[in-house]
Amino acid sequence: MAFCSVIGVTILGLFGDRVGRRWSFILFSIPTVIGWILAYFSRGFITLLLSRILNGTAAGAFSILSMIGAAEYTSPNTRAFYQSMISMVASALGMGIAHAAGVIIHWKTLSIFGMVLAILHICLPYISVESPQWLASRGRFDECQKAFRKLHGTKRSSENELRLLIKMETKKQILATETKLNNGFNKLMDALKKRYFWGLILTNCFAYTYFAFAGKVIFTNLATVILEEMTGNSDVLLYTLLVDGFVLLGTCVSGVLIKKMSVRVLLFTSGVTANLLLLVLSVCLYFKNDEKYFQWINVTLLAFYFIMANAGPYPVLDILLGELFPLEIKMYCFMLTTPILIGTIFGSILVMPMLVTAVGYHGLFFINAMVVFVCLGYFWLRLPETKGKTLQEIEVYFKTKNFDVENVINEQNKSLI
Secondary structure, eight states: OHHHHHHHHHHHHHHHHHHHHHHHHHHHHHHHHHHHHHHHHOOSHHHHHHHHHHHHHHHHHHHHHHHHHHHHHSOTTTHHHHHHIIIIIHHHHHHHHHHHHHHHSOHHHHHHHHHHHHHHHHHGGGGSOOOHHHHHHTTOHHHHHHHHHHHHOSOHHHHHHHHHHHHHHHHHHHHHHHHTOOSHHHHHHHHTTSHHHHHHHHHHHHHHHHHHHTTTTHHHHHHHHHHHHHHSOOOHHHHHHHHHHHHHHHHHHHHHHHHHSOHHHHHHHHHHHHHHHHHHHHHHHHTOOSOHHHHHHHHHHHHHHHHHHHHTHHHHHHHHHHHSSOGGGHHHHHHHHHHHHHHHHHHHHHHHHHHHHHHHHHHHHHHHHHHHHHHHHHHHHHOOOOTTOOHHHHHHHHHHSOOOHHHHHHHHHHHHO
């Protein structure tokens, strides 16, 4: 699925910006339905493999669409909260239910639930409006205003955001006409020549590196194996419930913390705390003994790490990825960077057994913690506070180090004159 998700993101990058967010959700739901049908009726390895290919392709596209949609459909003051709910809480709840059910219920029976959910996924976008941000990027400003007001109402702050969105996208289209950059690919080629663009790519790479070394995928997926080796006991259902329960608890805590704290403060307080827990766990594993209570101390430390990592760093970085790239080339940017994410995750999965054999789990956790500290140092220097800022203000900041959209547009007008 990880390999095939790159295919999904590539297709989304090439065609998603032409059809819009709603139709992208609908179209990528179709291979999901077919994939679950193939899983249910499979009689051999090839059919199951084809099912995984189709589901992986769709999953890659959905992961990007969820981040982009959460950012574009919500208002600046609630964007971080809703992105956390969508990318973290809903995901953790779904995976937790699926993992637990997968231990108890036959996988072919579970395929029926997959089909039902995929069919719902095709239907739901029909009752939604199109993304106002995407409509504005296509010059469909009347539709943009109607969709925006359906989502956000007509209060003063919303009207100011709408005015800035239309003003900025109008300006972009005038510049695109004058410079003959009339499609997304040409705009991407032009962005490749700009210094700010490579800064965004580097920030994206550090975010993906953080995910890989903080263990977002590998620790969660292999936690039952790690717990079995740490405790010497094997109870797959118990460990599955424990791990998914701690992940879900952390994601629920993230919703509360994001409402009360700025995203920078949350990232660094929770990120440093989680990393210190990982270092303490590394030390405990190095000086381990066979006492039962000591084994459960290690399990408790790993549990608190899961809670803290899912409460702060993971949702904040998901928020960052949804806000990072300019609207007109957003899909293309994810098409370029997703192979980096898959590469880091796949590399960590391949290297982990070798590292554990060479230096043990204590060495693995120590190395991961050191890399994460480097990533946090980079974020400290590069990332602004984005809570309460519109996507236009964030885009302008990464280009000019200035949140003042009006001032930047006025300066561009002067330079054109």
